[in-house]
Amino acid sequence: MSGNKILTEATVEHLENVAEDMYRIHLYEPHIAQTSHAGQFVNIQIPKEAAVFWRRPFSIHGTRPESGIFEILFNAVGRGTQVLKKVKNSAKLNLVGPLGNTFNHPDHLKEIIIVAGGLGIAPFKLMLQNLLNRQLKKTVFFGVSSKSNLCCLDEFHRLGAECRISTEDGSQGYRGFVTDDLQNYLRKLPDLSHRQLLVCGPTPMLRKVQEIAQTFQIDAQVSVENIMACGFGACMGCPVQLAHPLDDGKQFLLACKDGPVFNMDEILLDD
Amino acid sequence: MTDLSVKIGSLVLKNPVMVASGTFGYAEEFKDFFDLNQIGGIITKTVTLEPRPGNAPPRIAETASGMLNSIGLPNVGVEHFIIEKMPFLQPLSTKIIVNVAGKTGEDFVEAVARLEDVERIDAYELNYSCPNVKEGGLTFSAHAAIAEEVTRNVRKVTNRPLIAKLTPNVTSISEIGKAVENGGADAVSAINTLVGMAVDLGKKQPKLSTITGGLSGPAIKPVALAKVFELVQNLSIPVIAIGGIMNATDALEFLLTGAVAIQVGTANFINPRAPLDILEGIRDYFDKNRIDEISTFIGSIKT
Numbered sequence: 214m215s216g217n218k219i220l221t222e223a224t225v226e227h228l229e230n231v232a233e234d235m236y237r238i239h240l241y242e243p244h245i246a247q248t249s250h251a252g253q254f255v256n257i258q259i260p261k262e263a264a265v266f267w268r269r270p271f272s273i274h275g276t277r278p279e280s281g282i283f284e285i286l287f288n289a290v291g292r293g294t295q296v297l298k299k300v301k302n303s304a305k306l307n308l309v310g311p312l313g314n315t316f317n318h319p320d321h322l323k324e325i326i327i328v329a330g331g332l333g334i335a336p337f338k339l340m341l342q343n344l345l346n347r348q349l350k351k352t353v354f355f356g357v358s359s360k361s362n363l364c365c366l367d368e369f370h371r372l373g374a375e376c377r378i379s380t381e382d383g384s385q386g387y388r389g390f391v392t393d394d395l396q397n398y399l400r401k402l403p404d405l406s407h408r409q410l411l412v413c414g415p416t417p418m419l420r421k422v423q424e425i426a427q428t429f430q431i432d433a434q435v436s437v438e439n440i441m442a443c444g445f446g447a448c449m450g451c452p453v454q455l456a457h458p459l460d461d462g463k464q465f466l467l468a469c470k471d472g473p474v475f476n477m478d479e480i481l482l483d484d
Numbered sequence: 485m486t487d488l489s490v491k492i493g494s495l496v497l498k499n500p501v502m503v504a505s506g507t508f509g510y511a512e513e514f515k516d517f518f519d520l521n522q523i524g525g526i527i528t529k530t531v532t533l534e535p536r537p538g539n540a541p542p543r544i545a546e547t548a549s550g551m552l553n554s555i556g557l558p559n560v561g562v563e564h565f566i567i568e569k570m571p572f573l574q575p576l577s578t579k580i581i582v583n584v585a586g587k588t589g590e591d592f593v594e595a596v597a598r599l600e601d602v603e604r605i606d607a608y609e610l611n612y613s614c615p616n617v618k619e620g621g622l623t624f625s626a627h628a629a630i631a632e633e634v635t636r637n638v639r640k641v642t643n644r645p646l647i648a649k650l651t652p653n654v655t656s657i658s659e660i661g662k663a664v665e666n667g668g669a670d671a672v673s674a675i676n677t678l679v680g681m682a683v684d685l686g687k688k689q690p691k692l693s694t695i696t697g698g699l700s701g702p703a704i705k706p707v708a709l710a711k712v713f714e715l716v717q718n719l720s721i722p723v724i725a726i727g728g729i730m731n732a733t734d735a736l737e738f739l740l741t742g743a744v745a746i747q748v749g750t751a752n753f754i755n756p757r758a759p760l761d762i763l764e765g766i767r768d769y770f771d772k773n774r775i776d777e778i779s780t781f782i783g784s785i786k787t
Contacts (some may be wrong), residue, residue: 217516220757258754266701268754309756418651441549441594442544443753447509449555450544465558466535 216311218415218445219244221419222305223255226282228298232364236298237274243281245310246439249273252474255310256444260389263296267442270469272335272413273311275342275368286335286364312429316340316411316434321458323407324350327374328395328422331357335457336436338365340411342436346365353379354398356391356418378462396417403428403452405431420480426477433477439468446470454481486770488763488778490524490724490744491510492560493670495607495645497745499526500778501735501763504726505530505609506555506747507716507719510569511576515653521676523763524745525579528569532585535561535594545682545691550701550728551750552680552696557585557611562595568601570719574604579722585611587736589634597641610635610669612660613651613676619748625651625676626645626664630674635667647724650715652704657711658718665721673724673747674715700750701726716742718785730758733763739766742783 221240233235245255256268263442266341271285300306317334318325325344327337334355351374357363359382369376378386379394381439387394391414399405410433412422419435426433442448453472456479466472466480488499502525508514511526520526538558541602543701545552560568564584573580582593584603586592612625612634625631625648635648649666650657679697684689690696708727715723719731725743727736738746751758775781 219754220517227558265546266549266754267549414521440542440544440546442553442750443756445513445756447507447513447756448544448553448753449538449558450553452538452541452543452558454541458537461560461564462535465541 216375218310220263220307220309221245222307225300225302225304225306227302228300233361235362235364235371236267236289236462237284237286238282238297239282240306241281242283242308246274246281246283246473247275247278248310249283249299249339250305250315251336251343252315253311253313254444255308256312256441257285257297258307259293260296260300260304265293266482268309269445270312270441272436273339274335277340278374284338286332308442311417313469314471316436316474318409318462319432321407322347322349322409323380324352324409326395326398327351327353328410328412328414329353329355330391330418331362332419333414333436334365334414336413336453337411338368338372340459341369345372351375352398354379354391354395356380356394356414358382390421392418392425395422396425396446399425399429405429405445408432408449409429412475423477423482434474435477435480437468437475437480437482439473441469444469454483455479456481485767486775486778488766488770490778490782492607492647492724493645495579495670498762499524499662499766500739501759501766502527502581502724502745502747503752503759504707504747505611507749508631508754513583514752514756518760521577522592522594523759525581525606526573526576527581527609527747528558528573528585530585531559531565531675532557533562533591533598535559535564538694542691542693545604545697547680547682550699550703550727552682552697552699553677554555554692556694556783560600560661566599569601572685572717574683578783579606580604581609583597583609583611583649586754588635589630596638599714600642600644603646607647607670608638608642609649609673610638611645611649612664613649616707620742620782625660626654628659631660632667633664633712635664635669637758638667641740646673649676650674651676652707652711656720658714661715661719665719667773669721671724672715672719673726675704676729678707680706702726702730704728705734712738712743713741730754732769733761735766736769737761739782740785742785744782
């Protein structure tokens with residue numbers, strides 16, 4: 214079980230530039246580090262100079278429970294993240310977390326197949342950590358524009374995963390979309406039972422994986438990204454449309470509270 | 485320590501800090517953040533007679549010092565509200581005010597009538613002013629005669645205090661305020677959100693699915709202060725202030741202007757402990773300034 218969500222201050226231990234425009238911050242906050250599971254996120258108040266009104270959600274990228282440290286990974290592309298990348302060691306970041314639900318894996322799995330596009334790689338380090346002692350094959354399909362956008366590969370190897378890289382410009386690994394490489398892989402598998410797709414990335418990629426999961430009839434879970442004001446179900450600003458309304462007439466779930474992880478076949482993916 | 489209790493008709497709040505409808509869920513969402521019994525009152529997310537799915541995404545947009553929303557009053561409907569949401573609220577030792585909306589005047593009456601059997605509801609807030617629903621919505625608080633009639637009809641089915649929530653999107657908010665006072669409202673709350681719009685230049689489209697939405701947050705505080713002041717000057721019933729209250733200073737400014745109580749809204753999204761921080765800040769201010777009676781402070785603005 215995950216811990217209660219709390220409003221807290223985390224201390225910046227270390228910031229590193231892990232790829233082009235991509236940064237990782239190691240934060241000291243024992244409750245988050247010790248109770249978070251893969252898929253969950255924290256909603257961080259960006260330092261004042263960014264002049265953004267809402268908090269910003271970040272997947273929990275990895276944890277070191279014994280030292281009270283957890284990590285976030287982000288692309289410094291927006292007004293908030295441009296400021297965040299300049300944060301100094303021992304600065305405090307006000308945050309709410311851990312928020313949201315988690316990926317879950319059925320028993321008797323033979324293989325997890327992670328499919329990540331760009332920053333979509335963020336939640337999967339923690340997943341591999343959580344699954345370190347489970348005897349199953351772990352394959353990571355990681356798609357980026359160019360090899361300068363790759364990160365975390367050594368750590369993924371250390372956590373027992375086999376990584377298959379796709380770059381759109383062909384600078385490393387498969388040239389083209391990660392979803393094409395994924396299809397090639399799935400076609401060659403003798404059977405698809407007891408395998409699970411775990412997916413995070415830009416919406417066009419998610420849509421393609423949704424198609425693939427349906428074609429191959431393979432179980433898939435997706436972590437969606439959504440703008441949100443509160444992160445814990447109060448503002449109701451992050452609806453995700455259900456593919457089929459529920460019995461009580463409900464047409465939407467909330468990305469922050471019911472998600473961010475959903476079964477791929479239960480939701481519609483919008484722009 | 486100053487006695488912070490305030491009266492709104494027959495409703496006595498232990499302190500003037502409440503939370504605004506639609507920003508606090510049904511309170512359970514906030515139970516991990518602070519002791520809910522500390523604050524004066526909780527106003528629930530809007531309840532309607534029938535369930536509503538809410539609007540299609542995108543429902544929210546961040547703006548300068550605030551946000552736009554077009555949530556569309558998603559809720560489980562009054563029957564499910566009673567079964568699913570009230571059991572959490574009932575044991576709390578703070579006032580529970582249920583916010584009600586309807587497509588028609590009859591909907592308001594029927595929803596309130598249904599809630600009359602439910603214990604531990606201390607008052608109703610009538611949402612006459614949601615700008616984000618196609619039917620009903622603004623019509624109830626944009627037309628004085630309709631606002632008065634609906635209030636009068638609801639008054640007939642309940643003795644519980646009635647608070648009419650007013651929109652600023654009208655020519656004269658005090659005209660509507662007087663109408664609901666005549667209809668039997670015990671108080672008004674103001675302001676609901678201001679109609680606004682945000683545009684995505686890259687996509688060449690509005691940022692909200694409904695094109696326009698309701699603006700809230702610090703951006704609207706000066707408008708709220710002006711409207712609250714106008715209502716206080718013109719009505720005999722108490723005024724509850726809402727609009728961009730982020731901290732104790734903001735709350736004290738509204739009390740000084742004449743509001744008997746305040747509602748913390750959008751701030752709850754940014755700081756889920758805001759209501760408690762604001763209450764503590766008000767206490768500190770009164771202690772520091774040796775104000776023994778909150779009533780001597782309320783409305784004491786020098787003009």
